[in-house]
Amino acid sequence: MVFVKVYVTYKESVLDPQGEAVKGALHRMGYSEIEEVRIGKYFEMQVNPGTRPLEEVIEEACDQLLANVNMETYRFEIVNTEEA
Amino acid sequence: MVFVKVYVTYKESVLDPQGEAVKGALHRMGYSEIEEVRIGKYFEMQVNPGTRPLEEVIEEACDQLLANVNMETYRFEIVNTEEA
Incomplete structure (x- = not known):
């Protein structure tokens, strides 16, 4: 099992x-x-790699679902659960 | 100016x-x-440190606004803009 973080x-x-x-809220609170x-989304995923290369699967999932590629950009990190 | 990432x-x-x-959507799409x-929020902030320690300011802002500490947990990284 591989741990993947997508931003x-x-x-x-x-x-x-x-x-x-x-x-604006932070400024009104004194900060x-x-x-x-700037606000983004953060996804943590547990992936059980199959026959396709993991990077390819993640990129495709980001392009098709996780990010709106017209307005958003993404990057991801692949971390072994042992190291996570 | 310091660049701070909050998860x-x-x-x-x-x-x-x-x-x-x-x-569920990823499975229906074949992934x-x-x-x-698991989905989280990701904040990128440009901070101009004042007299208070930066870690203290960020922790307080997270506790008071950015995270709902009853349900959520947070961590942050401080990155110099030069290295970002």
Whole structure:
């Protein structure tokens, strides 16, 4: 079993209104040090590799479901459960 | 300016229905290798450290706003923008 972490974030060029809202809330709470917030999604997956290369499976799953590739970008890390 | 990454995930004991739904969708799409999915939030922040220690500020912001500490757990990484 392999542990995979996927990070999905908006592309730099895409506005992140949820991040702006969190930044505003942080400022109202006194955390003015935090000057910029961007919010993404984080997926932790347990994968039981089959015959296809794991990287290929994960990339395809990201492209088709986990990320909206028009607006978002993703990266992933493959970690053995032993090391996780 | 310091770059901070915060990961917020459900505690192990808390069910993640959104993760279950994504797992179901992945299986229907043929990615049966992916046996378990848990979804979290991921925050990228640009912070301009003030007089207070940065770790203290980030922990407080997580406890008060970014994570629901009853159900969620968080961890963060502090990265210099030069290294990011």
